[in-house]
Amino acid sequence: MILTHGALRPSPSSLTRLSHLTRHLNNNNPFSISVNSIPQFTPIRSASHHKSISSVENGEQVSVDQPEIIFMGTGTSEGIPRVSCLTDPFKKCTVCAKAVEPGNKNRRLNTGILIRFPKPTGVCNILIDAGKFFYQSALRWFPAYGIRTIDAVVITHSHADAIGGLDDLRDWTNNVQPHIPIYVAERDFEVMKKTHYYLVDTSVVTPGAAVSELQFDIIHEKPFIVHDLKFTPLPVWHGRNYRSLGFRFGDVCYISDVSEIPDETYPLLRDCEILIMDALRPDRSSSTHFGLPKALEEVRKIKPKRTLFTGMMHLMDHDKVNEGLLKLMETEGLDVQLSYDGLRVPINL
Numbered sequence: 607m608i609l610t611h612g613a614l615r616p617s618p619s620s621l622t623r624l625s626h627l628t629r630h631l632n633n634n635n636p637f638s639i640s641v642n643s644i645p646q647f648t649p650i651r652s653a654s655h656h657k658s659i660s661s662v663e664n665g666e667q668v669s670v671d672q673p674e675i676i677f678m679g680t681g682t683s684e685g686i687p688r689v690s691c692l693t694d695p696f697k698k699c700t701v702c703a704k705a706v707e708p709g710n711k712n713r714r715l716n717t718g719i720l721i722r723f724p725k726p727t728g729v730c731n732i733l734i735d736a737g738k739f740f741y742q743s744a745l746r747w748f749p750a751y752g753i754r755t756i757d758a759v760v761i762t763h764s765h766a767d768a769i770g771g772l773d774d775l776r777d778w779t780n781n782v783q784p785h786i787p788i789y790v791a792e793r794d795f796e797v798m799k800k801t802h803y804y805l806v807d808t809s810v811v812t813p814g815a816a817v818s819e820l821q822f823d824i825i826h827e828k829p830f831i832v833h834d835l836k837f838t839p840l841p842v843w844h845g846r847n848y849r850s851l852g853f854r855f856g857d858v859c860y861i862s863d864v865s866e867i868p869d870e871t872y873p874l875l876r877d878c879e880i881l882i883m884d885a886l887r888p889d890r891s892s893s894t895h896f897g898l899p900k901a902l903e904e905v906r907k908i909k910p911k912r913t914l915f916t917g918m919m920h921l922m923d924h925d926k927v928n929e930g931l932l933k934l935m936e937t938e939g940l941d942v943q944l945s946y947d948g949l950r951v952p953i954n955l
Contacts, residue, residue: 673723675858675882676751677949678733678743680916681714682886683767685739688920701920711924711946715739716767717862717917719882720753721855723835723955730833733759734853734860738770741777747948758787758832760825762862763850764794764801772802772818779819787821789832791851795824827851835955840874842867845894856955858882859910862917865894867904880953881910882945884917888927898927902934905942914945 679685687702705712716737723730733740736759747753756778762768775786790798799806805820829838840852840859843866852861852871857879861867864884875881883904886895895917896904905913918924924944934940 670722670724670729673721673856673953673955675951675953676720676722676747676753677914677916677945677947677951678718678720678747679715679737679739680717680918680945680947680949682917682919683716683737683765685716686712686714686918686920691920699920701923704923705920711944712920714918714947715743716770718743718768719860720747721835721953722753725834730757730835731755732757732832732835735759735762735768735862736771736775737767739767740771741774743947744774750948751950755783756786758789760832760837760853761788761790761794762852763844763848764790764797765863768863769794769798769801772798772805772820775818775820776816780816785819785821787823787832789823789825789830789837791826791849792824793849795822798822838874840871842871848894854878856953858953859908863894864896865891872908875908875910878908878910879912880951881905881908881913883913883915885915885922885944886917887919887921889921898922902940902942905940906938911941913940913942914949914951915942916945918944 687705688699691699691702692706701712704710705714707713716735716739718733718735718737718740721730721732721734731753733756756775759772759775772788779785795806804811805818806822808817808819811817825839827839827841829836831837835855838854840854840861842850842852842861842864844850844863845865850863852859852864854860854874857877859875859878859880860882862882862884883901884896885898885901886892888898891897891900898915901915918927922944924946928943931940931942931944934942
């Protein structure tokens with residue numbers, strides 16, 4: 607089923623024409639937040655906060671009495687560690703070497719978050735993006751944090767690290783719930799018609815095969831509601847002439863893929879409590895992503911109470927960069943740090 611906000615579009619069975627479609631540290635950089643410094647900035651909710659650990663390990667849905675976000679992934683498209691680094695016989699990548707260690711915060715999968723909040727009918731789980739490593743993220747964090755359902759997915763843009771995991775949602779729609787709503791801009795939906803044509807038009811699926819049952823809801827650059835939660839799109843540029851969306855929900859502003867923030871978006875960022883911002887590398891920006899210096903420049907301009915950076919590549923050593931960022935609290939009063947996969951942050955909606 608394909609919906610636009612406020613209007614019904616033709617169902618997949620009527621889209622028969624789709625059946626023919628195929629388918630980066632500067633070693634002298636001072637930014638380097640230690641693990642021991644994180645708790646004073648980041649309240650982390652225990653997975654067993656409301657139920658016993660055994661209940662959580664059994665995959666039982668835990669109760670949530672305060673909204674929270676969970677960082678499903680905080681890395682680049684290829685993730686960290688990189689195979690090319692681990693197999694290089696001549697050069698050792700220290701960040702990728704650390705990332706193979708169990709529990710190391712340099713291990714990062716595709717950028718995305720899960721918003722969890724209570725409703726009278728139970729806990730609501732809304733994903734922002736489902737990239738190509740989403741299933742690995744879900745394997746790690748869904749059982750650990752007692753998450754079972756996916757009530758909706760909101761898409762920032764149509765690159766593989768944001769939509770590559772849509773096919774894996776079949777595990778939920780085959781075994782947990784009948785369907786999953788996907789909220790996506792028209793331009794990105796047009797891409798999905800090519801990359802995921804069989805999910806848009808299920809009439810082309812081989813009889814007997816089970817694919818993800820998705821309901822596509824077309825969004826525009828104006829506020830929309832998902833399970834009683836208001837989302838305000840934050841339009842940004844993600845490279846030249848490529849539009850991506852950040853989202854504001856409550857007092858949280860999430861911008862995962864950005865090279866430039868248009869002037870018209872800044873008013874939407876006012877009075878932001880928590881800013882989650884793209885920061886690819888420690889020394890400079892790329893043509894499609896903020897680097898740490900530019901991201902910090904934007905933080906000073908937007909003035910959120912707290913900032914968590916995401917989308918880091920293998921030049922960003924979690925502990926070393928955070929040590930440098932911690933100094934900014936002392937010198938400028940900036941509460942800034944790198945996020946990491948699995949981080950849980952209580953929020954207000």
